[in-house]
Amino acid sequence: MIRVCFVCLGNICRSPTAEGVMHHLVREAGLADRVVIDSAGTGDWHLGEPPDRRTQAAARRRGLELDHLRARLFTADDFARFDLVLAMDASNVANLERMAPDGAARARIRLLRSFDPTAPAGAEVPDPYYGGPGGFEEVLDVCERACRGLLAHVRASLGA
Ligand code: 4NP
Numbered sequence: 001m002i003r004v005c006f007v008c009l010g011n012i013c014r015s016p017t018a019e020g021v022m023h024h025l026v027r028e029a030g031l032a033d034r035v036v037i038d039s040a041g042t043g044d045w046h047l048g049e050p051p052d053r054r055t056q057a058a059a060r061r062r063g064l065e066l067d068h069l070r071a072r073l074f075t076a077d078d079f080a081r082f083d084l085v086l087a088m089d090a091s092n093v094a095n096l097e098r099m100a101p102d103g104a105a106r107a108r109i110r111l112l113r114s115f116d117p118t119a120p121a122g123a124e125v126p127d128p129y130y131g132g133p134g135g136f137e138e139v140l141d142v143c144e145r146a147c148r149g150l151l152a153h154v155r156a157s158l159g160a
Helices: 014-030 053-061 090-099 134-159
Strands: 002-008 035-041 084-087 109-111
Touching: 002 014, 002 090, 002 134, 014 035, 014 084, 014 134, 053 090, 053 134, 084 090
Parallel strands: 002 035, 002 084, 084 109
Antiparallel strands: none
């Protein structure tokens, strides 16, 4: 079993998108019973809310339903519940590193795009919240590429 948690700021745009994309890829790969997938935010403005309506609309155009998801806060306890804590950007990494109780927890934190072999080092998933509709499409494109790389890593870890 491998457990992954995607983390952004609000848990209403980027990390729910990554969760939906990864869920789809894992199911397609026949690994649904071997991978736990979740998402959370480091900010508390939208707790309990479904994903942003723009995020949901963009995902739905690609056949992904995100309406059942609800925003939650990432907590220090989550480091023990997940093997990989996948941050969308460098500020998420900094927030997570401040919360990490020890070195083992810190070692679980990665930038999601570090799993995309075509992305430059340090590449981020850009925050679409205050931008135009194209930003939500870009988040999907970027998450699809990164999650394909993540799936390859997961397969290797599982020996599947
Ligand atoms: P997310 O986007 O971190 O991708 O969910 C944001 C959502 C809400 C806010 C910022 C970013 N906000 O400032 O409320």
